[in-house]
Amino acid sequence: MTQYCRIATFNANSIRARLEQVLSWMATTETDVLCVQETKVQDSEFPVDPIREAGLSVVYHGQKAHAGVAILSREPLEQVDTGLRDGEPDEPRLIRGVYRGIAIVNTYVPQGRDADSEYFQYKLRWLERLRAFFERHYTPKTPLLWLGDLNVAPEPIDVYDPKRLANHVDYHPAARAALQRICDWGLVDVFRRHHPGEAHQYSYWDYRMRNVLERRAGWRVDHIMATRPMAEASTAAWIDVQARMADRPSDHTFVVADFDLPPR
């Protein structure tokens, strides 16, 4: 008997503003684990009750107004922990656990604002800290998924205008190199594995631009990265563009992957 598993990531841009969409999406897609970023709510205000009433388990790590992460799942997660835990001042950007033997690491990587800013330096350092975090806690042989808004488009085909966006913090050579350094540890881009060379596959569109979907003015910055045992177990991956056409959509949409795992 093999074990089927559907795992997804979604930058909700406020879990409270997007709660109905998230719950109906979970109900209709048969997803086992959903990693959420930008929950934008402190833990005491997190909407646990409606999520539990929908039959889901949830863990969360947040603050007022900005950032924040959560994981919704059909069965409870084990070994839940938050933060990078490297002794440096931390923000609510990382939550992790174990789902049926799969290590799940959900992150909201700092955006970086401007390539010339201290915020971009902080982003690059955060990615470096995350690489050290993976080395400390796991091995490339661990069945592990790193999901989230990673705020990095890995390749030219992952942005709508690579020439114009060359210095943008989400497509900057230094940001892509920092992401690559983490992947060199032993992680594979699951979506790209199933869609090599496929252009116009985006997970984020800026609210501030008009007709973004029609113009295909997007970015692929939300990712499902897998260690080798998980990558080999993946059977499909896709981006749910339909969900970006909801009534009050987030500026991001759901990225999903299916896995067919050997028995534990």
Place this chain on the structure above:
DNA sequence: ATGGTGGCACCGCCA
């Protein structure tokens, strides 16, 4: 052409 929208804060900040 150097804007625009959205969310949450609290009357600006962040994306």
